[in-house]
Amino acid sequence: MNRANFTGMLVIFALFLCVALDGNLAQGETGTFAGRVVELAGNPVADLSLFIGPAGIEHALDWASLAFFPNDYPRLRRARTDAAGRFSITGIPTGAVYFGALPHNIAARLPNHLKEMSEDEITALFTEAFETDSLEALASSSFGMENTDFEPDVEVMSIRIGGISYYPLADGEEIVFAIRPGMHIEDAVVTVQPRMRIRGKVLFKDGTPLANARIRLNVRRQNADGHGSGGSVSTPWTDAEGTFVHYLDEKDDDAFYTTVAFYKALEVASEPVLLKPGERYDDLVLTFNSAPLAAEPPEQLKPVPADKTAPKPKVGSADVWIGNPANGHVYKRLRCKTREEALALATAEDAQLVSINDADEQQWVSSVFGGDFYWIGLSRTATGWQWSDGEPVTYENWLPADFFSESIEPGKHTAALMTIEDGKWYAVNADSVVRNLTKWALLEKGKIVQAPKK
Helix, strand or coil, X not given: CCCCCCCCCCEEECCCCCHHHCCCECCCCCEEEEEEEXXXXXXXXXXXXXXXXXXXXXXXXXXXXXXXXXXXHHHCEEEECCCCCEEEEEEECCEEEEEEECCCCHHHHCCCCHXXXXXXXXXXXXXXXXXXXXXXXXXXXXXXXXXXXXXXXEEEEEEEECCEEECCCCCCCCEEEEECCCEEEEEEEEEEEECCEEEEEEEXXXXXXXXXXXXXXXXXXXXXXXXXXXXEEECCECCCCCEEEEECCCCCCCEEEEEEEEECCEEEECCCEEECCCCCEEEEEEEECCCCCCCCCCCCCCCCCCCCCCCCCCCCCCCCEEEECCCCEEEEEEECCCHHHHHHHHHHCCCEECCCCCHHHHHHHHHHHCCCCEEEEEEEECCEEEECCCXXXXXXXXXXXXXXXXXXXXXXXXXXXXXXXXXXXXXXXXXXXHHHHCCEEEEEECCCCCCCCC
């Protein structure tokens, strides 16, 4: 896969009011994300379903893709590209959001009455499933669907905004960004490519298709050079003609793929198929040695208990980098016990504790990471306050020294932290109570966004 990335981290970016966005910021509570979608060769991609949905919704199953799980669908803001590949997604809420593509026929896969249900009702169903540890409740909350039913036929390779391109780290990863109130991005360029896949039909021995049924697939991979192997599993629905699709995410080498299908007590395996990286195989036919069996319908959606209240989604992550196009830098927060540990974590990440150089950067940092105490890169030297990366202090955002009612001698302040009070800074010394309350390090790196590797 030719893709620029940050080694060992998911690339996430945050959009901000800055010169790079050419002033496309209007007042309002929600934002707009618009632009065009092109393939790698630059040709427009028409009739593609796109979405933006809230990030940071914490499901109990850590394998559940946050944006693709069925109960999140009503939260998504959606659009479809026109003949020129242009799109506009409006009404985007403030905060961290996912961007990605949806299956072409996603609306047909969902219950007809889904749109009539409120967001809180659907979230409550999903929450109840895990509170009761009930598989039946889980099936009900998911409408008999799984996250693999939401897999798109293309993958987003990059998004270019304000002259800077952003790339997800791994195949299938969504790109995430932060929307500020009233932000309107009008000229984004989204580059996509078709996903590698195996598409086929499942039949019974008399030629009857296994229609509208949930099957299980085990696709085994053997590298053509004999030096690697692996596999992947999915549980797709077949359509009225018995057709299924299985997407392949490990595609760096020529390999033979063997597809094994399971349905109830039935099993059938294909002959190995040789595929090169990026290729698709759409003519597979799997035939069970059995007379036709009736398909099992999905679980029906249950009524929402009247006393159920949906939890508020939590936004924010402690292990991802968030980029700010205003300066091309990326930021990350990590848990720590002391400032010394915060400095060590920054060094291990080849980064620095954050340096905040102007009011715009302060506002961006506060809006993305606010609401906690953070160690920042400001410390006192013999000549005064100094940022840990050596940059001069050209902007200040101090709280009064006695804001937290601490008896601290101002002359002994040795370090600074960012507080829960609108992100303002507070100077501390070794005896500061607030120092002991600070359990986060806020890290910053320079301009490390790269162009795609050839």
